[in-house]
Amino acid sequence: MNPLALLPELLILAGAVAGLLAGLYAARERQRVTAWINAAALAGAAATAAATAATALSPGTFEGYVVDAATNVTRLTVTLSTLLALCLMAGRARGHARESELYTLTSLAALGTIVMAGAGDLLVLVAAYLLASIPAYALAGFAKDAPGTEAALKYYLMGAFLGVLMLAGVTLAYGHSGATAYSGARAPAVAAVLLLAGPLFKAGAAPAHFWVPDVAEGASRPVAAFVTTVPKIGAFVAAYRLASEVFDEPALLAVLAAATMTLGNLAAFHQPNVRRLLAYSTISQAGYLLVPVAVAGRTDLAAPALLFYLAAYAVTNLGAFAVVVATGTDTLADYAGLARRSPWTAFALVVCLLGLVGTPPTAVFAGKLLMFAAAWDAGYAWLAVLAAANTVASLFYYLRWIRPVFVQEGSGRRAPATIPLLAATASLALGIVALLTLLP
Amino acid sequence: MNPSPWLLPALPVLPAVTGGLLLLLGRAARRAPAGVAAGVPAGVAVTAAVLTLALAVHAAVTRPATPVRLLPGTGSSGTGSSGTGSSGTGLTGDGLLANGLVVDGLSAVMVVMVAAVGLCVLVFAAGELRTARFHGLMLLFVGAMLLTVTAGDLVLLLMGWEVMGAVSYALIGYWWHDPARVRSGAVAFLTTRAADLGLYFAAGAALAGAGSWAGGAPAPDGPAGLPAPWRDLVAGGLVVAALGKSAQLPFSFWLSRAMAGPSPVSALLHSAAMVAAGAYLLLRVQPLLAATGWAADLVAWAGALTALLLGAVALAQRELKQLLAASTCAQLGFMVAAAGVAAVAGGAAQLVAHAAVKSLLFLAAGAWLSALGTETLRRLGGAGRRYPVVGLAFGVGAVALAGVPPLSLWVTKDTILGAVREPGLYAVLFAAGLLAAAYSAKALAAVWRPGPGRADARELTPWERAPLPVLALAAAGFGAVGLPGAFEAWGRLVGDPHAAAPSWGGLLLSGAAALTVSALTVSALTMSAATILVRTPAPVTPLPVGAAGAFLREWMGLERMAVVLVARPVLALAGALARFDDRVLDAAVTAAARAVRTLARTAAGLDDRGIDAGVEAVPRAGLAAARIVRAPFETGLDGLVRAVAAAAGRLGTLARRPQTGQVHLYFAQAAVALTLLAVAFALLR
Incomplete structure (x- = not known):
C-alpha cells in the first residue's frame, strides 16, 4: 500500500479545504484567490495522475479503492474537465458573495466523481455517490433564484430517491453474497437494477434522467455545464466496474442504453431552448456511453471505448456549453447571425456540435467508432445499428442549431471565443491523435 | 560534383x-x-x-x-x-x-x-x-x-x-x-x-515504349534506343510540339498574334525563351531525330522553308514588331534546320546569338513604341536620331541580324550552313540568309531615315536605356565562338564534339552577299544614300508589291488556313457530337429515368394498397397510421421523408411528455421503470 497512489485525490481534497479556509478570511473582492487554489490543486492532481499512469506507481487495490488505468484516466479527464468548468465559472462569479464556496463545491463534486470511479467496494461507492451529489445539489441552487432553487430541489429529490434505491441494492447484494467488496459481492437481477439506480442518476440515463433538462435549464450556465458533464464520468466508470464484477446483466444494460439514446434524441428534436436541447443531447450521449458498459467483459474494446468516449464527450460537451455561456442566451433564435458577429465562437460551436454528432475528425467520432466496434465485437450488432440510426437522427437537431448561425441575419452581442475555442481545439486534437493511433 | x-x-x-x-x-x-x-x-x-x-x-x-x-x-x-x-x-x-x-x-x-x-x-x-x-x-x-x-x-x-x-x-x-x-x-x-499535344503524345509513347521493353537490354544512346514504333511516335510528337512552340510552318501565325502583348514580353518570349524552347528541344533530341531516319529530314526542311518563306513575310511587313516577329520565325528556322542536319553546336550558337539580337531589337522597338506611340515603319523616321542610344543599339542588332561581318549571326549562321550536305537545302538556307539581310536593312533604313521630330515624344528613363548597350555588346561579339579554334571548344561544351568550324570561304561568301544585299536594299528604299545625309525625308516603298505583297503581309494567310482547315472542322465535329449526346445518349438516359419513375409509381401504388390493407386489418392503430403513411406515398420520396420527419417529431413530442416538471411524477416513472426492469430480468433468469 503506497499512500502516494492516492495523491491526486488528496490534492483535490486539500485544495478544496484550503480554498474554503482562504475564502473565510479573504475580502470579498479578493476571493478570486480561492479559484487559483482550487485550480492549482486540480492541476496538481492531473499532473500526479499522469505521473502515476506513466510510471505505473503501485497500481493496486486499497481496501475498497482501485488504482488502475481506468481510475487514472478518470482522474485526468475529471480534473481537466473541472479546470475547464472552473474557467467558465470564474468568468461569471467574480465578486459574488459566496465565490469561494462555488469553487470548493465544484472541487468536492469532482473529488466524489473520481472516488466513484475508483470505488472497489459497494460502501465506498455509496459514500462517493453522496460526495459527488451533495455539492452538486448546492451548486444547482447556488444562484438562489427561483429556477435555480427549483432545479436544486428536483435534483436533490431525484438523487435522494435513487440513492435510497441504490442503498437497497447494496443491502440486497450484501445479504445475497455476504460481501460488499466488488471482488466478493454478487448481485442478483433485482439487486443489479437497484444498484444501477445510483450510477444511472449521476449519468443522467433513463429512467433516472428526469433531472437533467430541469437542472440544465434552471441552474446557472457554467454550473449546468459542470453537472451535466463531469459527474457522468465517474458514474459510467462505476457502472462499468459493477457490470464487469458484481453482476452480469448485459441485456439489461443494452435495453437501458437503447432506451436512453432514443429517448434523448427524440426529445431533443423540436427543442427551442438550447440548454434543454443540450440536456437531451447529453441524455442521448449517455445512451451511447452505456453501450460499452453493456458489453463490459465481453470484448477487450469495451474499456478503451468507454474511457475514450468519456474524455471526448466531456471536452466536446463543455465546449458546447462554453458557447452558451459566451453568448449568454438560451433561445435558439438568438443564435441567428452568430457567424457574422463572432466567427470564432461560431466556429467553436460548429466544431462541438458536429463533434457531438460524431463527425470526423473530432474526438467523439473516434469514441463512437470504438463504441460501435465494441458492440459489434461483443455480438450486440443490433445495438450498434440502433446507435448508428440514432446518430443520424441526432444530426437533425444539431443542424437546427447550426443553420441559423450561418444563414440568418440577427442582432445580438458579440461572444468571446477563448474558452469555446480551447474546448473545440482540444476536441479536434484529441480526435486527430486518436484517429492517427487507431488507423494503422 | x-x-x-x-x-x-x-x-x-x-x-x-x-x-x-x-x-x-x-x-x-x-x-x-x-x-x-x-x-x-x-x-x-x-x-x-x-x-x-x-x-x-x-x-x-x-x-x-x-x-x-x-x-x-x-x-x-x-x-x-x-x-x-x-x-x-x-x-x-x-x-x-x-x-x-x-x-x-x-x-x-x-x-x-x-x-x-x-x-x-x-x-x-x-x-x-x-x-x-x-x-x-x-x-x-x-x-x-x-x-x-x-x-x-x-x-x-x-x-x-x-x-x-x-x-x-x-x-x-x-x-x-x-x-x-x-x-x-x-x-x-x-x-x-x-501543338503541345504532341509532347503529351510523345511522353505517353515513351512511357508505353519503355514499359514494353522493361527488363530488356539497356539502350546505349538515350531515346534513340527505343524500339522502332515507339521511337518514331516519340520523335513525331516531339517534332510537332517543337515546331509549334518555335512558330515554324505551319504554326507560324501565332507569333504575329503574340505581338499584341507588351514589347518587353516579346523581348523575352520571342527571343530567348518560349520560341527558343522548341529549337532547344529539337537540338536536345537530335540523336533521336537522326535515328528515325525521317524526322531529321523533315525537321531540316521545315526549318529551311520557314526561314525562307517567313523571311519573305518579314520583308513585306509594315509594322516594326510584325517584321521582327516574322524574322524570329525565320531565324528559328535556321536552328530547327540545324537540328535536322546534326549541327547541334551551330544551332546552339545561333540560338544564343539570336536571343541577344532579337531581345535587343524588341526592346528598342518597345522603347520607341512607348515613347513615340507608333511602330509603323513609315512613321518611325527620325526615331534613331531622336534617341541615339536606342538607335545605335538597334543599328548594331539589325546589322547583326542581316548577317553582316563581323557581327554574331554572320558567323553562327555559317556554322549551320557549313554542316548542310544537301545542295537544295543549302540553296534554300542561303537564300533565306539573303532575305534576312534585306529585311534587316529595311528596318534599319526605316529608323535611321531622317524624319519629323515629334513634340509629344517623351524621354526614356535610364532603366530603359541601360540594358540596350549590354545586349548590343553580346549581339556584336557572340560570333567569336563560331570562329575556327573557338568553335571546337564550344562544340565540346554543348555536347557536339565533332562540330566543324565554318570555312573561311563560306564565311567570306555569305558575308559579302549579306553586305551587298543590305546595301542594295537600303539604297533601293531610300533612292540614294545621299538622302540620308541631306536629311530629306523619303517615302519607304515596300519592296514586294501587289497581290504577292499583300499575301505575304498577311503571313501567307496561315491563320485563315488554320481556321478553315482545323478550327472550323473541329468545332463542327464538336457540335455534331454534342447533338448526338443531346438527342441520342441524353434521350436514352431520360427515357430510362422516366421508365424507372413510372415503375416506382406503380410500385408505390402497390405498396399503398398493401399497406392500406394491412392498416385496415388493425382497427385501433388504423386511422392514425394511415394518416401518417398514406398521404406521403402519393407524393413520392419527398413525402416519405416528410412523413419520417413528422413521425419523428410526433415521437419527439411524445418523448418529452414524461418530462412533466413535477417531481412526484418523476418518482413514479423512475420507480415503475425500475420495477418493470427488475421484474422482467428477474423472471427471465
Whole structure:
C-alpha cells in the first residue's frame, strides 16, 4: 500500500479545504484567490495522475479503492474537465458573495466523481455517490433564484430517491453474497437494477434522467455545464466496474442504453431552448456511453471505448456549453447571425456540435467508432445499428442549431471565443491523435 | 560534383515563387501609397532576376544534377548526370521519365542565356511597366523556362512547358481591357497548345515504349534506343510540339498574334525563351531525330522553308514588331534546320546569338513604341536620331541580324550552313540568309531615315536605356565562338564534339552577299544614300508589291488556313457530337429515368394498397397510421421523408411528455421503470 497512489485525490481534497479556509478570511473582492487554489490543486492532481499512469506507481487495490488505468484516466479527464468548468465559472462569479464556496463545491463534486470511479467496494461507492451529489445539489441552487432553487430541489429529490434505491441494492447484494467488496459481492437481477439506480442518476440515463433538462435549464450556465458533464464520468466508470464484477446483466444494460439514446434524441428534436436541447443531447450521449458498459467483459474494446468516449464527450460537451455561456442566451433564435458577429465562437460551436454528432475528425467520432466496434465485437450488432440510426437522427437537431448561425441575419452581442475555442481545439486534437493511433 | 543539391531546384523555383508572391500580393501592394509602392514590384523582380542569374552561373559552372522521381518504377539509378546512358530514354541519356533536373553543357548555356536576357528585360520593364502582375508573370515565366531547359526527363519538361504556355497567354493578353488583345492571346495560346499535344503524345509513347521493353537490354544512346514504333511516335510528337512552340510552318501565325502583348514580353518570349524552347528541344533530341531516319529530314526542311518563306513575310511587313516577329520565325528556322542536319553546336550558337539580337531589337522597338506611340515603319523616321542610344543599339542588332561581318549571326549562321550536305537545302538556307539581310536593312533604313521630330515624344528613363548597350555588346561579339579554334571548344561544351568550324570561304561568301544585299536594299528604299545625309525625308516603298505583297503581309494567310482547315472542322465535329449526346445518349438516359419513375409509381401504388390493407386489418392503430403513411406515398420520396420527419417529431413530442416538471411524477416513472426492469430480468433468469 503506497499512500502516494492516492495523491491526486488528496490534492483535490486539500485544495478544496484550503480554498474554503482562504475564502473565510479573504475580502470579498479578493476571493478570486480561492479559484487559483482550487485550480492549482486540480492541476496538481492531473499532473500526479499522469505521473502515476506513466510510471505505473503501485497500481493496486486499497481496501475498497482501485488504482488502475481506468481510475487514472478518470482522474485526468475529471480534473481537466473541472479546470475547464472552473474557467467558465470564474468568468461569471467574480465578486459574488459566496465565490469561494462555488469553487470548493465544484472541487468536492469532482473529488466524489473520481472516488466513484475508483470505488472497489459497494460502501465506498455509496459514500462517493453522496460526495459527488451533495455539492452538486448546492451548486444547482447556488444562484438562489427561483429556477435555480427549483432545479436544486428536483435534483436533490431525484438523487435522494435513487440513492435510497441504490442503498437497497447494496443491502440486497450484501445479504445475497455476504460481501460488499466488488471482488466478493454478487448481485442478483433485482439487486443489479437497484444498484444501477445510483450510477444511472449521476449519468443522467433513463429512467433516472428526469433531472437533467430541469437542472440544465434552471441552474446557472457554467454550473449546468459542470453537472451535466463531469459527474457522468465517474458514474459510467462505476457502472462499468459493477457490470464487469458484481453482476452480469448485459441485456439489461443494452435495453437501458437503447432506451436512453432514443429517448434523448427524440426529445431533443423540436427543442427551442438550447440548454434543454443540450440536456437531451447529453441524455442521448449517455445512451451511447452505456453501450460499452453493456458489453463490459465481453470484448477487450469495451474499456478503451468507454474511457475514450468519456474524455471526448466531456471536452466536446463543455465546449458546447462554453458557447452558451459566451453568448449568454438560451433561445435558439438568438443564435441567428452568430457567424457574422463572432466567427470564432461560431466556429467553436460548429466544431462541438458536429463533434457531438460524431463527425470526423473530432474526438467523439473516434469514441463512437470504438463504441460501435465494441458492440459489434461483443455480438450486440443490433445495438450498434440502433446507435448508428440514432446518430443520424441526432444530426437533425444539431443542424437546427447550426443553420441559423450561418444563414440568418440577427442582432445580438458579440461572444468571446477563448474558452469555446480551447474546448473545440482540444476536441479536434484529441480526435486527430486518436484517429492517427487507431488507423494503422 | 554536386556540392549543394538544393541550388539546382532553387534555380527554377526562386523566380517562380517570387513571381507567384508578386501576383498574390500585388493587389494588396497596390492599395499602399503610390509613391512608396510603385517601384516595389519592379525592385523585387529585378532583385530576383539578379539572384537567378547568379544561380544560373553557379549551375553552369558546377553542372549539378538533382534526381527527382515523379513516376514509380521508371528510370534507372536516378543519378541523372548527363551522358551516362544507362537505361536509355532520357533527354540526356538516362531514364526518360525519371531523371530529375540536370545541367549539362547545352543546359548550362541555356540557363545563363535565359537568366541574363530575363534580367535585361526586367530592368528595361522597370522603367515602363510597373505593375506587380507584369513582373510576377515574367518571373513565373522565367522560372518555367528554366525548368524546361534543366528538365532531364519528359515529365518535368511537360511541367515547365505547360506553365510557360499558360503564362504566355496571360502576358500576351496583359492589356486585358482590349478584347482584341485577349483574343490574340487566345489564338497564340490555342495554337501552341494544340501543338503541345504532341509532347503529351510523345511522353505517353515513351512511357508505353519503355514499359514494353522493361527488363530488356539497356539502350546505349538515350531515346534513340527505343524500339522502332515507339521511337518514331516519340520523335513525331516531339517534332510537332517543337515546331509549334518555335512558330515554324505551319504554326507560324501565332507569333504575329503574340505581338499584341507588351514589347518587353516579346523581348523575352520571342527571343530567348518560349520560341527558343522548341529549337532547344529539337537540338536536345537530335540523336533521336537522326535515328528515325525521317524526322531529321523533315525537321531540316521545315526549318529551311520557314526561314525562307517567313523571311519573305518579314520583308513585306509594315509594322516594326510584325517584321521582327516574322524574322524570329525565320531565324528559328535556321536552328530547327540545324537540328535536322546534326549541327547541334551551330544551332546552339545561333540560338544564343539570336536571343541577344532579337531581345535587343524588341526592346528598342518597345522603347520607341512607348515613347513615340507608333511602330509603323513609315512613321518611325527620325526615331534613331531622336534617341541615339536606342538607335545605335538597334543599328548594331539589325546589322547583326542581316548577317553582316563581323557581327554574331554572320558567323553562327555559317556554322549551320557549313554542316548542310544537301545542295537544295543549302540553296534554300542561303537564300533565306539573303532575305534576312534585306529585311534587316529595311528596318534599319526605316529608323535611321531622317524624319519629323515629334513634340509629344517623351524621354526614356535610364532603366530603359541601360540594358540596350549590354545586349548590343553580346549581339556584336557572340560570333567569336563560331570562329575556327573557338568553335571546337564550344562544340565540346554543348555536347557536339565533332562540330566543324565554318570555312573561311563560306564565311567570306555569305558575308559579302549579306553586305551587298543590305546595301542594295537600303539604297533601293531610300533612292540614294545621299538622302540620308541631306536629311530629306523619303517615302519607304515596300519592296514586294501587289497581290504577292499583300499575301505575304498577311503571313501567307496561315491563320485563315488554320481556321478553315482545323478550327472550323473541329468545332463542327464538336457540335455534331454534342447533338448526338443531346438527342441520342441524353434521350436514352431520360427515357430510362422516366421508365424507372413510372415503375416506382406503380410500385408505390402497390405498396399503398398493401399497406392500406394491412392498416385496415388493425382497427385501433388504423386511422392514425394511415394518416401518417398514406398521404406521403402519393407524393413520392419527398413525402416519405416528410412523413419520417413528422413521425419523428410526433415521437419527439411524445418523448418529452414524461418530462412533466413535477417531481412526484418523476418518482413514479423512475420507480415503475425500475420495477418493470427488475421484474422482467428477474423472471427471465
